[in-house]
Amino acid sequence: MTRVSRRRLLGTGALTAAGAVVAAGAAPSAAARTAPAGTVSASADVVIVGAGLSGLIAARDLAAAGRSVLVLEARERPGGRVYGMPLGDGTTSEGGAEFIGPTQDRIAALAKDMGVATYATYNEGKNVYYRDGKRSLYATDGILGAVPPDWGVVDLELALLRLGGMIKDVPVGEPWKAAKAQEWDAQTFFTWSRSNTISSGARFLMDAFASSTLSMRSQEVSLLYLLNYAASAGNESTPGTVDRLINTKGGAQESRFVGGSQEVPVRLAAKLGDIIRYNAPVRSIVTGSGGVTVNADGITASAERVIVAMSPAIAGKIDYSPALPASRAQLMQRYPMGSIAKFVAVYDTPFWRADGLTGQAVADSGAIDATFDNSPPDGSRGILMGFMNQANIRKLDAASAADVRAAGLDSFTKLFGDKAADPKLTAFQRWDNEVWSGGGPVGIAPPGALTAFGPALRAACGPVHWAGTETSDYWTGYMDGAVRSGERVAKEVHAAL
């Protein structure tokens, strides 16, 4: 990697706390020669592409280390996949990343810094299991407790034991280094689950496990990727497990943020102030002998280093010059985003609680695969949230908003009874048609990608560095992983400057 010499900031313009300079007028560099009239130019030590959690954290840490930073964000808001979905009455409900659980230390520390409190996800009572048109209740935490009490339990438990053993053998964040990496990366999770279970109940829950954690059909996911995903559900002192991924109590769904998870990035962005420029989608990144030029709508910024804080698939839409190394370019073709949507319905009260239900359900039919009680801390109104995962979203591609609403309420009614049929409000957020996310919750690796291209996930390409939850060792796919990736890349860039 060539060390790029430190360059002086441009002489005029508004100097922010973190030192980025923004000047009106034609962009001066050769790389920006064709910038449209009206484009402003700017300069900073580091330009960060994306004001999601990873980009904001990188900005925070680099600014704290005395570097000048400019963050370019395509949307009009910070937070990326963390988003409070408007309910239409002036309030919001979780539209994207939502929960926090044990060992998620870095998002916990950030929330504390930002003064955002947490509270327990409602988890009193029984869960609903809906399969083959029949509704039943179960008391075990997590979707994998939903298997009916017959020999299918043994089948599932044996498979989970085998899975747990394999997970222990995955070097977290570097699954391509596992002794059996080639074998595990050569097959889908579907193939593995069919070879290691015999009951339809266990198989259904294995698919539900992939679908509910990744919003991917188990047919799409490399077994190696899924093993690493579970291995990453921990921290440096506590190994990751499947249980910690899927459970509410003691798991990744244990707690929620007062006011909504978006409070965390929104408050962090407010602290960072005007070093963030919104409505500035980055179109190209040009590396020259004197540094990097980042061309966005309305602004051209020069820097010594650039951090692309986006999922690989969306980072791949930027035009890089000179071309990125083939391993990185082709990795970005091999890390598709899941197809998640969230549907919520707002009721006067969380009526299911009185029925002895947690509000959590798993279903094999209908538009909604899994549900949670998304009510506010005081239970002053009831909010049911349902995930619509890949197979179901595809069926709704051509549906009107009214059709989606009807399908969502039909699911809620089957799962929680007739009281669910008549909410005060509904809202719907699908991520697979969000241009700046391309899907959600996370990019996954299909078979063969990690063993051939995995190291390119994090490896800087000259002065171009990579962040985003997909690059995290622990809690990849979660807010905690995003924060960790921002902290890692800030150190990496600071050391390189």
Add this chain to the structure above:
Amino acid sequence: MTRVSRRRLLGTGALTAAGAVVAAGAAPSAAARTAPAGTVSASADVVIVGAGLSGLIAARDLAAAGRSVLVLEARERPGGRVYGMPLGDGTTSEGGAEFIGPTQDRIAALAKDMGVATYATYNEGKNVYYRDGKRSLYATDGILGAVPPDWGVVDLELALLRLGGMIKDVPVGEPWKAAKAQEWDAQTFFTWSRSNTISSGARFLMDAFASSTLSMRSQEVSLLYLLNYAASAGNESTPGTVDRLINTKGGAQESRFVGGSQEVPVRLAAKLGDIIRYNAPVRSIVTGSGGVTVNADGITASAERVIVAMSPAIAGKIDYSPALPASRAQLMQRYPMGSIAKFVAVYDTPFWRADGLTGQAVADSGAIDATFDNSPPDGSRGILMGFMNQANIRKLDAASAADVRAAGLDSFTKLFGDKAADPKLTAFQRWDNEVWSGGGPVGIAPPGALTAFGPALRAACGPVHWAGTETSDYWTGYMDGAVRSGERVAKEVHAAL
């Protein structure tokens, strides 16, 4: 789909034979408001993105039908993945798509129209099989004849019989409609081949089959995709087979083009004349109430319809407004390109012919996996061509040109003897670092993609239509498929105008 009303061409500018108008000056439409100074504007009935074979054929057919057409090409040349690689002495050798074989009727007809003759690929003598450090010779045509003469032959033949039976059950071009589509799309070809063979020889050749036809590791490819690929190796009256894919005589490698395959697109582009604009990579496609605006470097073009004649992965780098339907947007994240490179060495004579060799080889080690005799028709000099496929290219990511040359010649020497060590010239073309192709020879579907997203391969999104060899029913991945896709999309657009 909304029918867009026919609009009048702009009044000034150079009117070409096919009627596209190009005018200097600021682009007038709202969609192009931010175009850089110096951008010219243009208008046509149809704008075609990409001057590869599919785009050129669509242009030819639409112009012949009286439509005005403008082709925007990112490179400075036509042909896309069809390319004559300069040898450094003023001549070229095949750097990309090369061969033509039986049932490839549409590329055959086009070559005839263009006055480009064909000749038989050199195929006299024996092939080389290099495995576990041992070199042996075999006489059977195609790489699947290379298994040593022991019981492994039976193993391979039984697996090929099973594969052949499955191939017959795939509706060509619509594999997601196969009765067993879900089962076949849930696994990699690697999983299938390991479940259906027991000998290491047969397994090696199964992997070599995927690698040599797709430049993908068999771990990456959906079984369903591979079955469709073989089913597509035919035409409306002759079902596709594995043999026709892999064979030289009677197969897809049977013949070559006099002067090189690039003669076909180069001559076609010359006939189309100045309706093609080079060095004009398309950055965004904006659909409005009055039609479509296509923004490229240096030119902004308005049209009633646009044809994106590119592989899905590369089409995904364009910014579409409004956003494409999620099924199409996510399909483009799920169709990665292979990692092919071609290495050639030029000798005074095709010396291997005198040794009784065809020049064809398959190898399990070294930089080169498979070879062909790429000499000119008169054998006036000898040219060996070697494919470097995915696993090998990844090892050469950081290699210098000299290192690649040394690795290539080391392979040739092991396969064809010491005479191969000292060529007059060498040349090397890798496609995985070509920005405007993103890899080669073709985009493939990983498991789960075709069954969930397959119909989005060809389905027009409003006025945005799709072409490219990936969208073809027959000979997808080949020049013939590219031509077929251009013919199909031209009919589709003509009918829609």
